Amino acid sequence: MAEASHSAEDLEFTRPLEEKKPAATSGLAQFTLESSRDGSELLNATESDLLMKQVHKQHAKDPNFPITIIERIEEFLGNDAILGNPENYEQLIKDMKIEVALITDNSPYAEVRAVVSNHDDPDMPASTIRAWFIGILFSCCISFINSFFDIRLPTIFVASTVPQLLAYPLGKLLERTLPDRGITLLGVRHSLNPGPFNKKEHMLIAIMSNVAKSTPYTNYIVWIQYLPQYFNQPWAISVGYQLLIALSTNFIGYGLAGLCRRFLVYPAYCVWPSSLVTIALNSAFHDASTESASVAGPLKSIWKMSRLRFFLWAFGLMFVYFWFPNYIFAALSYFSWMTWVAPDNGDLARISGTHSGLSVNPVPTLDWNILSYMVDPLMVPFFSTFNLFLGAFCSTLIIVAMYYTNTYNTAYLPINSNLPFDHFGNVYRVSSIIDERGIFDGPRYEQYSPPFLSAANVVLYMCYFSVYTASVAYGVLYHRHEIMLGLRGIGSALRRRKTRDYEGKTADEADRATLDVHSRLMACYKEVPEWWYMICLAIAVAVGVAGIVSWPTNTTPAVVPYGIALCLVFVVPLGIIKSMTGVEVTLNVLAEFIGGVWVEGNAVAMSFFKSYGYVTCAHALSFSADLKLAHYLKIAPRLTFFAQMVPTLVSTLVSLAVLQYQLRIEGVCTPEAPFRFTCPGVNTFFTAAVLWGTIGPKKMWGSGGQYVETLAGFPLGILVVVFFWGLGLKWPRSRIIRNAHPVVMLMGALNWAPYNLAYIWPAVPVSAFSWLFLKKRFVGFWSKYNYATSAALSCAIAISGITMFFSLQIFDIKPMWWGNTVVSQGCDGTGGCVLKTLSEGEYFGPRIGEFA
Numbered sequence: 001m002a003e004a005s006h007s008a009e010d011l012e013f014t015r016p017l018e019e020k021k022p023a024a025t026s027g028l029a030q031f032t033l034e035s036s037r038d039g040s041e042l043l044n045a046t047e048s049d050l051l052m053k054q055v056h057k058q059h060a061k062d063p064n065f066p067i068t069i070i071e072r073i074e075e076f077l078g079n080d081a082i083l084g085n086p087e088n089y090e091q092l093i094k095d096m097k098i099e100v101a102l103i104t105d106n107s108p109y110a111e112v113r114a115v116v117s118n119h120d121d122p123d124m125p126a127s128t129i130r131a132w133f134i135g136i137l138f139s140c141c142i143s144f145i146n147s148f149f150d151i152r153l154p155t156i157f158v159a160s161t162v163p164q165l166l167a168y169p170l171g172k173l174l175e176r177t178l179p180d181r182g183i184t185l186l187g188v189r190h191s192l193n194p195g196p197f198n199k200k201e202h203m204l205i206a207i208m209s210n211v212a213k214s215t216p217y218t219n220y221i222v223w224i225q226y227l228p229q230y231f232n233q234p235w236a237i238s239v240g241y242q243l244l245i246a247l248s249t250n251f252i253g254y255g256l257a258g259l260c261r262r263f264l265v266y267p268a269y270c271v272w273p274s275s276l277v278t279i280a281l282n283s284a285f286h287d288a289s290t291e292s293a294s295v296a297g298p299l300k301s302i303w304k305m306s307r308l309r310f311f312l313w314a315f316g317l318m319f320v321y322f323w324f325p326n327y328i329f330a331a332l333s334y335f336s337w338m339t340w341v342a343p344d345n346g347d348l349a350r351i352s353g354t355h356s357g358l359s360v361n362p363v364p365t366l367d368w369n370i371l372s373y374m375v376d377p378l379m380v381p382f383f384s385t386f387n388l389f390l391g392a393f394c395s396t397l398i399i400v401a402m403y404y405t406n407t408y409n410t411a412y413l414p415i416n417s418n419l420p421f422d423h424f425g426n427v428y429r430v431s432s433i434i435d436e437r438g439i440f441d442g443p444r445y446e447q448y449s450p451p452f453l454s455a456a457n458v459v460l461y462m463c464y465f466s467v468y469t470a471s472v473a474y475g476v477l478y479h480r481h482e483i484m485l486g487l488r489g490i491g492s493a494l495r496r497r498k499t500r501d502y503e504g505k506t507a508d509e510a511d512r513a514t515l516d517v518h519s520r521l522m523a524c525y526k527e528v529p530e531w532w533y534m535i536c537l538a539i540a541v542a543v544g545v546a547g548i549v550s551w552p553t554n555t556t557p558a559v560v561p562y563g564i565a566l567c568l569v570f571v572v573p574l575g576i577i578k579s580m581t582g583v584e585v586t587l588n589v590l591a592e593f594i595g596g597v598w599v600e601g602n603a604v605a606m607s608f609f610k611s612y613g614y615v616t617c618a619h620a621l622s623f624s625a626d627l628k629l630a631h632y633l634k635i636a637p638r639l640t641f642f643a644q645m646v647p648t649l650v651s652t653l654v655s656l657a658v659l660q661y662q663l664r665i666e667g668v669c670t671p672e673a674p675f676r677f678t679c680p681g682v683n684t685f686f687t688a689a690v691l692w693g694t695i696g697p698k699k700m701w702g703s704g705g706q707y708v709e710t711l712a713g714f715p716l717g718i719l720v721v722v723f724f725w726g727l728g729l730k731w732p733r734s735r736i737i738r739n740a741h742p743v744v745m746l747m748g749a750l751n752w753a754p755y756n757l758a759y760i761w762p763a764v765p766v767s768a769f770s771w772l773f774l775k776k777r778f779v780g781f782w783s784k785y786n787y788a789t790s791a792a793l794s795c796a797i798a799i800s801g802i803t804m805f806f807s808l809q810i811f812d813i814k815p816m817w818w819g820n821t822v823v824s825q826g827c828d829g830t831g832g833c834v835l836k837t838l839s840e841g842e843y844f845g846p847r848i849g850e851f852a
Contacts (some may be wrong), residue, residue, distance in 0.1 A: 040333075043747045048617050051100050052077060053455025055108075061478055061728060063383045063739045064109055064580060069099070071733065105517055108776065109271055110634075111381070114783035115280045120521045120634040126200035127639050129182070129192055130174045134652060135208035135643065136164035143212045143651035147658040149667065150215050151679040156805055161281060161791060162798045163209040164202070168285045171197035171205075199286035204643050206278055207626045209456050212642050212651035214622075216246035219659055220685040223608045227669055231438035232550075232685055233606060237663060239656070241551045246559070246652050248544030249611055254644065255537025256567055257627065258528060263572045264624040268516035269480060270579035272628045277379045277794070279632055280787030284311040295780035303781060305424025307788045314789050318368065318796035323694045325367035327804050329819040333367040336828050343826025348831035349398070350415045353828030354758045358416055358456075364758035369797050374751055374759045377767035378790035380582035383739040385760075385767040388583065395459050399752070401833065403455040408706065409456035409844045411449055411835040418457055418753040420691055422449035423843040425834065429563055430690040440694040447575045449843070449852050450699065450706065451691055456752035458710060463749035464589040465713030466720065468570070470743045473583055473721040476574025481571060518631055523635040528640075532641065537564075549606065555605040559595075564611025566591065571620050578621055579628070583744050588614040593701075596692040606693030607685070699851075706845075719748065 050452065056073045059065040076096050082089045105120045142158050149156035175197045181193035225236035235241070257264075264270050284307040294304045305313075325332035334354040338361060340349055350357045365371055366424045375385050402408070403415045412425045420428035433445040453461070475483060519533070541564070545557040570587060578584045588610065594607025623644060630640040662668060662677065669679035698706050724742045731737055751760050774782040814820065827833035 004014075043093070049077065049082070051104075052096060055100070055103060057481060058267075058269065059108065060732075061738065062580070063741065064111075064271060067733075067735055067738060069103075069108075071094075072099070082119065083285045096802045099147060107516060107518070108268060110233040110783070111273070111276060111777060111787075112271060113299070115276050115283055115787050116303075116518070118517045118521075121632070122524055124198055124200050125194045126198075126204050126635050127296040127643075128194050128218070129190055130197070130199055131201040131204050132179065134167050134174075135205040135647065137211045138167060139212035139651050140207065140654050141646040143215075143654040144658060146213055147215045147219075147655040147779055148422055150219075151677045151682060152660060152828065153676050153678045155681070155746055156802065158213065158802065159798050160206060160210040160213050161278070162802075164206040164278065164281055164577070165795045165799075166203060167205045167209075168197070170818065172175065199282050202282050202286065202635055203279075204635060204639070205627060207640065207643050208647040210278075210626055211623070212647045215655050216652060217611050218242070218245040218249050219655065220682060221245070221604065221611060221844060222538065222659065222663070223669065223679065223682040224607070224686045224689060225604060226663055229670065234605075235551060237660075238551065239660065241547055242654075242659065244543045244547030244550075246656060247527075247649075248540050248547060249615045250619070250648050250652050251536055251645075252540035252560075252563065252612070252616050253324055253404055253539065253623055254648075255533045256571055256616065256620040257623035258533030258536070258641075259530065260571055260575060260620065260624060261627060263483060264445060264575040264579055264621075265489055265627045266519050268518070269482070270628065270653065272625050273375075273379050273381065273384075273582035275625055275629045275632065277787050277790045278629060280307075281791035281795070282633070284308045284788050295778070295784055297778055297781040298733070298774070303784070307784055310785050311788045311792045314327075315796045317618055318793045319800045321796050322800040323368070323804065325365075325385045326369070326801060327418050327808070328815060330823050333365055333370055334364050334823045335363060336361070336823070339826055339828045340822060343828070344833070346827050348624075349827035349833055350403070350835075354464055354756065355823055355828045355829030356414060356416060356754075357756065357828055358399065359756035359758040359761070360759070363762075364756075365762055365835055370759055370840075372754065372793070373768070375582065375763050375767075376790055376794070377763035378770050378786055378793075380767070382771035383741065384581040384583055384744055384766045387581075387739075388748035389757075389760050389764050391463075391745035392751040392757055394745075395463065395749035395752070396757065399455045399459050402458065406836065407454060407455070408458055411456065412635055412838065412844050413452060413454045413834060414831045415454060416456040416753060416756055417454040417831065419685065420451040420453060423452065424449070425838060425844075428452075428522045428691075430687055430694070434671045434690065437602065440695075441697075445695070446851065447848065450846065451695065452845065454753060458707065461589065461677070461707070462710035462713040462716075462754045464718030465711060467743065467746045467750065468587075468590050468717065469714050470717030470721045470746055471573045471577060473718045474743050475576060475723045477721060479573070479576050481733040482576070497544060518634075521634055522631060522637070523632075526638055528637045528641045530752070536645075543610070552606065553604060554602060555599070555608045558614050559605070562594075562609065563591075563616040565618040566594070566613045567620060569776045571617050572789075574617065575621050575624055577743055579624075581741060581744050583747050584618075584621065585743070585747060587617050591676045592688065592692040593697050596697040599693065600696035600698060601694060603689040603693030607689045610692070611689075639776035693697075720746065735793050743803065817822070 006354075026674065028595075052073050056070065056077065060070055073096075076092065079089075082093065086093055107113050107116065142160070142163055145158050146154065175193060175195075178193040180193045182189055182194075184190070219242075220244055222236050222779040224230040252702075287307070296304050297303045336349075336352065336354040336359075338352045339345070339349050339357075342790050352361045353359065354361060371377070376387055378384050403410050409423075413421050422428050426450070428451050430449045433441055435441045435444075541560050546559040548555050548557050548559065566587060570585075574585045574587075590608065591613025593608045595606040595613065598609060599605040626644060627640060629635075630637065630643075637642075665674065665675045665677060669682055670678050671678060674678070697705075699705060700709065701711055720742045724737065724740055726738075727734075727737045748760065751757070770782065770786055774786070808814070823829055836844075
């Protein structure tokens with residue numbers, strides 16, 4: 001029989017209390033029901049009341065938690081006569097006992113129950129020789145490929161799902177070929193072949209590959225420092241310099257991720273939707289034999305297909321289909337069908353164009369890669385997807401109004417672009433405002449032009465400002481209880497008064513409402529002491545400071561603790577938002593803003609501020625997601641610690657070796673570069689460094705700056721959160737308000753420059769079909785296949801894209817016909833049709849001599 005987490009009958013607890021049948025029991029697998037009844041017998045009415053109060057306190061405003069349960073709990077808690085006369089409410093108390101048992105014996109979330117088992121086998125080996133061999137091998141491979149093609153146009157990026165997919169056949173091959181020989185260390189036998197290749201080994205490999213997939217962010221600093229067309233600092237070729245700053249930024253996030261476990265990993269409400277897709281792919285391989293049970297699907301269909309077979313079918317179909325939008329018929333990606341009727345109509349292109357417009361278009365793309373670029377509609381809950389779209393749509397109206405009223409001179413520019421422009425409407429030439437050392441040249445700047453932003457980019461920056469303050473306000477108002485629990489847990493651990501700590505409580509003292517089943521199962525494994533993470537953090541800080549002060553970077557070493565301080569303010573609220581919604585708020589713009597103000601005129605120093613301010617928090621969240629993967633799969637925390645540390649070190653060395661080779665390629669990062677190594681990302685990084693560092697935000701957002709009004713975004717973010725929080729207090733049972741997420745709405749307004757509605761709107765109907773139709777009416781079908789589909793489509797796109805590149809695109813072989821050329825034609829294809837044009841020699845904005 002399948003486990004409860006995979007059951008075809010694992011329905012949500014949605015029946016009202018008034019029904020004779022216990023609400024929570026309907027639809028559950030029989031053995032889960034029996035275990036829950038057994039557990040409920042251990043509770044009395046007072047204990048049930050206490051546990052229900054704690055459940056309500058933690059999940060009352062949780063949009064992932066079924067509101068029907070909240071309503072039944074409130075009905076139960078609101079009846080004071082129950083505790084006074086329990087004999088008169090035996091059935092009601094019995095129902096609530098079972099409700100408590102179900103919530104605490106399994107995850108309270110259907111999406112987690114769909115792929116994560118509530119059982120564990122502590123004797124199942126995870127840290128095997130073959131797992132480490134495959135993990136290190138794929139860590140080297142994914143680091144090499146992503147680093148090597150990072151400077152290519154278009155870039156090639158291999159996601160961690162690809163090595164996870166390839167690890168299974170390799171693991172099974174080693175299982176069949178390696179002998180059962182090994183050694184015994186510290187009383188533990190380590191064999192070349194300890195038995196069947198299992199899901200814990202597979203997940204350990206996935207975690208190793210995931211931490212190795214990213215190129216060190218400081219590589220971009222080295223590029224703009226070393227190359228002569230940028231800042232021409234030959235000393236930046238130093239291996240020691242590159243190694244120290246890369247190791248510092250790569251490891252600094254671990255210390256904070258470890259310290260934030262009580263906020264972002266242990267709590268049950270931290271679902272981490274992206275982790276569920278990874279687990280679904282793992283389950284498709286290892287749980288296939290347990291999935292023979294049939295499930296009911298749409299149109300009265302019955303499905304007996306295993307998840308593995310379903311995964312392979314979905315993978316194969318997407319692998320073939322992706323050749324069309326990505327290679328054969330590019331118009332399927334940018335499906336600007338309305339502009340094809342009148343390609344020279346500027347208004348039509350600006351509003352409905354998918355390539356360079358706003359894409360107000362009912363069917364803007366038929367490419368899953370674009371459809372799921374901003375949010376995977378099968379992975380992220382519907383409320384997140386719809387909130388993102390709502391924010392994007394509302395900001396569309398602001399962009400259109402700003403553009404057609406020529407606010408900030410935006411009518412002279414493309415409506416949706418991420419490039420800066422000069423007062424002639426041309427792309428801003430940063431070389432015109434710096435001297436031969438790459439330092440800001442005031443007289444040259446005064447004779448050239450201030451930078452101007454497109455309408456979409458102006459809205460983007462304003463909403464970025466609002467998101468940061470909204471995130472902090474959201475954490476304080478909505479999750480102050482959980483944050484205080486975590487803070488008390490850290491304090492207790494630092495004082496060494498507790499040896500095992502989950503959600504701020506020891507395992508034997510924690511109550512069943514706040515301590516979910518996965519945390520209880522993990523209690524049998526030794527936890528990583530806080531001082532391990534503190535040592536990692538201290539070493540990362542030390543090597544970062546050494547790298548900055550030992551070479552002529554002209555940067556204060558205070559940039560390293562600055563990054564930590566910025567992360568400490570935001571990591572918990574941003575982590576809670578990402579773990580619950582699947583939407584990540586990045587600190588790159590705020591880090592640029594603060595760094596630019598601090599070291600105005602010094603682009604390289606600003607780049608260090610940006611790197612430490614942005615990467616520290618981004619890595620902390622990424623590593624927290626990996627810790628949640630291990631938490632779900634019951635991999636020992638100390639093993640996970642080393643499975644993150646070792647591949648990070650290995651991938652850093654591999655990436656730096658690639659960088660050393662690429663820096664010596666003749667003509668690299670120029671239009672004449674071989675292998676298409678024209679460095680689009682490096683050019684963007686250099687432009688941002690000059691705009692935010694050399695020019696500095698004071699000239700654009702300071703007193704008298706042309707965009708100073710957009711700083712209103714900072715208080716606006718707080719007001720938006722307080723507004724929705726107040727609505728929740730007034731109408732606590734409103735489903736609409738409960739599912740409205742103010743921070744995610746504001747995040748939707750960041751879906752611009754150069755992206756548009758095509759990257760979010762098509763995900764809405766797909767998400768509604770999955771989460772509102774299938775999950776509610778065919779939850780067994782949804783539980784079995786939803787995440788497997790998401791994993792299959794992602795893997796297929798990655799493998800198909802790599803196949804296309806190495807077989808055809810690397811040789812510049814591409815079919816030239818209307819379906820591929822139409823995307824670059826007309827106003828939408830060129831993006832050159834602006835509302836207002838200039839006469840010869842005319843320019844807009846402040847007059848020369850009026851800006852400095």
